[in-house]
Amino acid sequence: MANMRVIVELAPSETLAENAGMAVTDESVGLADSVKVNVAGLTLDTSFPPVELVGRLDTPTADSILDPRSFVLSDNSADSTYLVRGEIDADDYEKVLKSPKVKAIYADPVIEPFAVCPTGPVGTDADVERLLCTSRMRPVGMDGTGVLVAIVDTGINLDHLRSRGKTPVFDAASSWVPRAGLTPGSLAVGHGTMCAYDVLIAAPNCTLADIALLQSNAPGGTVMEGLLSDAVRAFNHLLTIMRNPRRRFQSMVVNNSWGMFRPSWDFPVGHPGNYSDNPNHPFNLLVGNLERAGADILFAAGNCGSDCPDGRCREPGGAVFTNRIYGANSHPAVLSVAGVTIDSVRIGYSTKGPGCLTHNKPDLAGFTHFRGSGVYSADGGTSAACPVVAGVVAAVRSVRPYDATNPVTAPAAIRTLMTTTATDVTPSGYDLETGFGIVGGCRLIDRLFPLRVPVDFCRRFPNLCGRWRWPVPNPFPNPFPWPGPFPGPQPGPFPGPQPGPGPRPGPFSAQTDDGGYGDTDDSQLEGLLMQAYYQGLMASGQYPAMAHSEPQPRKKCNCGCTD
Numbered sequence: 001m002a003n004m005r006v007i008v009e010l011a012p013s014e015t016l017a018e019n020a021g022m023a024v025t026d027e028s029v030g031l032a033d034s035v036k037v038n039v040a041g042l043t044l045d046t047s048f049p050p051v052e053l054v055g056r057l058d059t060p061t062a063d064s065i066l067d068p069r070s071f072v073l074s075d076n077s078a079d080s081t082y083l084v085r086g087e088i089d090a091d092d093y094e095k096v097l098k099s100p101k102v103k104a105i106y107a108d109p110v111i112e113p114f115a116v117c118p119t120g121p122v123g124t125d126a127d128v129e130r131l132l133c134t135s136r137m138r139p140v141g142m143d144g145t146g147v148l149v150a151i152v153d154t155g156i157n158l159d160h161l162r163s164r165g166k167t168p169v170f171d172a173a174s175s176w177v178p179r180a181g182l183t184p185g186s187l188a189v190g191h192g193t194m195c196a197y198d199v200l201i202a203a204p205n206c207t208l209a210d211i212a213l214l215q216s217n218a219p220g221g222t223v224m225e226g227l228l229s230d231a232v233r234a235f236n237h238l239l240t241i242m243r244n245p246r247r248r249f250q251s252m253v254v255n256n257s258w259g260m261f262r263p264s265w266d267f268p269v270g271h272p273g274n275y276s277d278n279p280n281h282p283f284n285l286l287v288g289n290l291e292r293a294g295a296d297i298l299f300a301a302g303n304c305g306s307d308c309p310d311g312r313c314r315e316p317g318g319a320v321f322t323n324r325i326y327g328a329n330s331h332p333a334v335l336s337v338a339g340v341t342i343d344s345v346r347i348g349y350s351t352k353g354p355g356c357l358t359h360n361k362p363d364l365a366g367f368t369h370f371r372g373s374g375v376y377s378a379d380g381g382t383s384a385a386c387p388v389v390a391g392v393v394a395a396v397r398s399v400r401p402y403d404a405t406n407p408v409t410a411p412a413a414i415r416t417l418m419t420t421t422a423t424d425v426t427p428s429g430y431d432l433e434t435g436f437g438i439v440g441g442c443r444l445i446d447r448l449f450p451l452r453v454p455v456d457f458c459r460r461f462p463n464l465c466g467r468w469r470w471p472v473p474n475p476f477p478n479p480f481p482w483p484g485p486f487p488g489p490q491p492g493p494f495p496g497p498q499p500g501p502g503p504r505p506g507p508f509s510a511q512t513d514d515g516g517y518g519d520t521d522d523s524q525l526e527g528l529l530m531q532a533y534y535q536g537l538m539a540s541g542q543y544p545a546m547a548h549s550e551p552q553p554r555k556k557c558n559c560g561c562t563d
Helices: 014-025 090-097 125-132 134-140 160-163 193-198 230-243 283-292 381-399 411-419 441-448 462-467 522-539
Strands: 001-012 042-046 051-053 056-060 071-073 081-089 101-109 110-113 147-152 209-212 251-255 296-298 337-339 364-367
Touching: 001 090, 001 230, 001 283, 014 051, 051 230, 051 283, 071 283, 081 090, 081 230, 090 283, 090 364, 110 230, 110 441, 125 364, 125 381, 125 441, 134 381, 134 441, 147 193, 147 230, 147 381, 160 193, 193 381, 209 230, 230 251, 251 381, 283 296, 283 441, 296 381, 296 411, 337 381, 364 381, 364 462, 381 411, 381 441, 411 441
Parallel strands: 147 209, 147 251, 251 296, 296 337, 337 364
Antiparallel strands: 001 081, 001 101, 042 081, 051 081, 056 071
C-alpha cells in the first residue's frame, strides 16, 4: 500500500516537552535529534517540532468526549502527550504502533480553503451590512472592540484591507506563521485577506490575528494547501494564548474557511486513525480544548453541495462526495456555517449535512457570493459565509465578553444565542441545508438590548393606553434596557405632557403595580412613558425623527394592541 501522511502521538518525556517549548517562540525549531523515534516503517518529518496535546481531566458530567462540559484542561504536564508528523506505509500501521514510545497514529489529510466560485456576484457588502443591521449594532457598541479574531487561512494583507477602507487593529504578537521568512499581516493578497475583509463587515473595530496555516512548507499540490498537522500547531498556538491569564483581551473568535475534501486523504471510517468521524483524533481534541478555554470557533460547512460541488469533491476515478461535513467542520463545539445569497437563497455549492461528528450540521447560514473585498470578483463559497458570521459573533462579544465564571458568556451559550436568533427559511425548523436559518443581526440586537416598558401599564392605566396611538416600528424591540447617555442628537420635545421636575427615573419595571411611581398622576406617567419609548427607539437605532410626529387617536382595541 502507498505511504500515508500521519500524526503520531508520543508518550511524554522531558526532552519532548523542552523541544515543544522552544518551538512555541521560534518557528525555525524542528524536531530535535534527541526525541526522534527510530521505528522501522515510520519516517518522521524533522522540520515539524513536537506539539503538546494538553491532557484532560474528566468532570462528574462526563458523557461524551465531544462535550466541552465533560472535562477541564489539566495544568500537569505529566497528563500531556506530544504530536509529531511523519509517513508510514499503511501496511506497517500495527507494527509501528507496537513501539513503546508511540501511543497512537492518526491520519494527516490534506486541507485546503473552500475556494470561491468564478461566477459573478449577487449584491455587495453594503447589502450584507444592511441585512445584518450593522447601523443598529454600532450605537450599542456591537463593533468588535476588544475582541481578537484569528483568521486561520492563507494569510492577511493589511495594505489591501486599508485600500478597501478597512482599518482594523492588528496584533502581530498573537499571529502565527508555520515557517520562517513569513511576515504576518504582509502576506500575498488572497483567500485569507478576503476572509479578514468579510469579518470586518460586522466587526470593523475588532483586532485581527493572522494565523497563516495554509502557508505551510508541507508537500502539497498548490500554494494554498497544507496538512492537518499544521492546523494542530496553529490551534495549539491559539490555546496557549487563551490559557494565558494575562492576555490582553477577554474574547477570541476563530474563523476557519478550510477543510478536507476527499475521504481518500483519510483512514477509513472505523479505523482508529480516522479523522473525519473520530472524536479521538488529536485535532478534534484540540478544537474541544480551545473551545473549553473560551474561544468561539467557526468552520465553513464546505463547498461540496450536491447542486454544483467543487471539483475537488470528486475522487480520481469519478466518485463525487457530497452531503457530508467532515471532521472538525462538524464538531459540536463549533458553529458550522452554510452559505446563502443576499436574497436568502441557499447557494448550490454549500455542503448539506449531516455532519460526521455531530449529525445536525450546519448550524446556520451566512451571506456569500457578494462583491466585497476585491480579492475575487465575488466573495463567495462558504469561505465568505463563515467570516461574515464570525464578524457577527465578534460584534456580540463586544457587549458580552467571555468570562470563565459566567456561564451566560460561555461559547456554548453564544452558539445558542446565534442559532436561536437566526431567521428560519424553511417551514420545518432545523434542516440540513441552512441549519437553524440565516444569521440574524437584527434579532440579535433585539435579544441583547430589549426595550423595557411597564409590563402591566395598560392594565393599571387603561385610560392612557386608549388615549394615544404612538408610531410603533415593526417589529417593535420589546423589551429594551434603559441605556444612556444616548449617542447622537437627543430626541425632543416629546409629544404629550412633559414629566414634572426631579431626577429622571430609571428603567421602567414591574416593581409595583404602578411601575414604581406611586402617586404620579396620569399626565406625568404619560410623559415619562413616551420619554422612555422614544429614547429606547433612539438607542436601538429605530428612531427616524419620530419624536416630532403627532400622536393619533388610538382605535378601540384590546390592551397592548398596536393597530
